[in-house]
Amino acid sequence: MIASIIIVILLSHTIESSKFTIPEATIHDIQAAFKQNKLTSKQLVEFYIQRIRKLNPIYRAVIEVNPDALHLAEIADQQRKNKDPISRFGLHGIPVLVKDNIATKDKLNTTAGSYALLNSVVPRDAGVVKKLRESGAIIRKSKHD
Numbered sequence: 001m002i003a004s005i006i007i008v009i010l011l012s013h014t015i016e017s018s019k020f021t022i023p024e025a026t027i028h029d030i031q032a033a034f035k036q037n038k039l040t041s042k043q044l045v046e047f048y049i050q051r052i053r054k055l056n057p058i059y060r061a062v063i064e065v066n067p068d069a070l071h072l073a074e075i076a077d078q079q080r081k082n083k084d085p086i087s088r089f090g091l092h093g094i095p096v097l098v099k100d101n102i103a104t105k106d107k108l109n110t111t112a113g114s115y116a117l118l119n120s121v122v123p124r125d126a127g128v129v130k131k132l133r134e135s136g137a138i139i140r141k142s143k144h145d
């Protein structure tokens, strides 16, 4: 009985993975969709902003969305169009959520979820954020990992 259930799950997963959907896509799938002009970074960011608006009242996981996210996505799309070498980087044009105790030197607050740190100014991006940006990622903030 248990074995047959596992087989059903594996089969349905195989069938599902043959069609591209953003929630199920890997970064590799998304980069391929960018290359084939099936998807833009702006569409991807818009999709996730909609998803955050829909699900955040339930999960309350995302504290802030970078107000520059759509603009950064448009820049990424333009760089891809112009075949800018940065557009070959693995995370180029991919939106990323980071926990709110990780410093980002941009319009996002870095509070570790505490009002005590609201409006504190961080000196620079945390090392991990610096590396994410260098790989082309678009940053947002979350309460969780």
Ligand SMILES: *[C@@H]1O[C@H](CO)[C@@H](O)[C@H](O)[C@H]1NC(C)=O
Residues within 6 Å of the ligand: 063, 064, 065, 066, 067, 107, 108, 109, 118, 119
């Ligand atoms: C940062 O916090 C301030 C104060 O609550 C808020 O007005 C501002 O919108 C926050 N920044 C972002 C990017 O959400």
